[in-house]
Amino acid sequence: MKKSVLAAILSASLLSATFAITTPNAQASDINFPHIETIGTSQILVKADMAELNVEVVTEAKTPSDAKAGSDKAVADFIDRLTKAGVKREQIQSANLQLYPNHIYDPQTRTNNKVGYKASRKVTVTITELDKLNDILDSALAQGINRINNIAFKSSKEAELVEEARLLAIKDAQHKAKSLAQGFGERLAGVWEIRYFDQRPIQPVMYQMEASAKANVAESYQEAQMTISDRVEVVYRLK
Incomplete structure (x- = not known):
C-alpha cells in the first residue's frame, strides 16, 4: 500500500519538545533531577482500500x-x-x-x-x-x-498501520531527546517515565451524498485517503 509520512518523524524541532533541568532543591517539579521531556508524534497518510x-x-x-x-x-x-x-x-x-x-x-x-x-x-x-x-x-x-x-x-491494514505510527512516534521522541541533549552539551542517562494514552479511534474518511448525486462517486472514492497518527511523551534522565 502506498503511504507517506506527513509529520517530520525524525525532526529535531524544539517546538515539539520541552527542555527542563532541575536541581534536588527545586520545588516546582515532582522530578527532582536533571531531565528532558520530549513529545514524539507521527502521522501517516494512507490510501483507502x-x-x-x-x-x-x-x-x-x-x-x-x-x-x-x-x-x-x-x-x-x-x-x-x-x-x-x-x-x-x-x-x-x-x-x-x-x-x-x-x-x-x-x-x-x-x-x-x-x-x-x-x-x-x-x-x-x-x-x-x-x-x-x-x-x-x-x-x-x-x-x-x-x-x-x-x-x-477504511484500510484493511489498520492494525499494522497503528503499530507503525506508534513506533514512528517513539523514534521521534528519542531523536528529539538526543538532539536536545547534544545541543545543550548534555548526555542522556536513560528513560525515566513514559506517558502514553491510546489515541481516539481511527476516523474513516466519510463521504455523504444524496441518491441523485451518485454520478460523482466514481471519481471521489478512488483517491480516498485516511490519516493515522500517534503521540508519546517521554522523560529522559540526564547524566
Whole structure:
C-alpha cells in the first residue's frame, strides 16, 4: 500500500519538545533531577482500500404491514444482487426495522393527521473491492433503496498501520531527546517515565451524498485517503 509520512518523524524541532533541568532543591517539579521531556508524534497518510456503505430504504403505505412489506422487498432484492456480485453474506448487515405512523400537519386545524405508515430499514455493506463500489451504489438505487446515508473509506491494514505510527512516534521522541541533549552539551542517562494514552479511534474518511448525486462517486472514492497518527511523551534522565 502506498503511504507517506506527513509529520517530520525524525525532526529535531524544539517546538515539539520541552527542555527542563532541575536541581534536588527545586520545588516546582515532582522530578527532582536533571531531565528532558520530549513529545514524539507521527502521522501517516494512507490510501483507502475498502469502504463501509450505509444505505436505507423508506417506504410509505396505508397500513403498517404494507409499509413493512415494501421495505423488506427492497432490502431482500438488494441483498440478492449483492451476493450475486460476490459480496459475502457476513459483509452485509440488515436486521433492523423502524415502523411509525406517517402524519401530515394541517395548519387550519393545527393538528397532525395520520395518513398512513412509514417503514425504514438500513443496510450496511463492507466492500473490500473499491472498484465494485459504484456498481453496488447503482444496484442499490435500482432495487428501491432511496437513501444513501454515507460511505466510510477504511484500510484493511489498520492494525499494522497503528503499530507503525506508534513506533514512528517513539523514534521521534528519542531523536528529539538526543538532539536536545547534544545541543545543550548534555548526555542522556536513560528513560525515566513514559506517558502514553491510546489515541481516539481511527476516523474513516466519510463521504455523504444524496441518491441523485451518485454520478460523482466514481471519481471521489478512488483517491480516498485516511490519516493515522500517534503521540508519546517521554522523560529522559540526564547524566
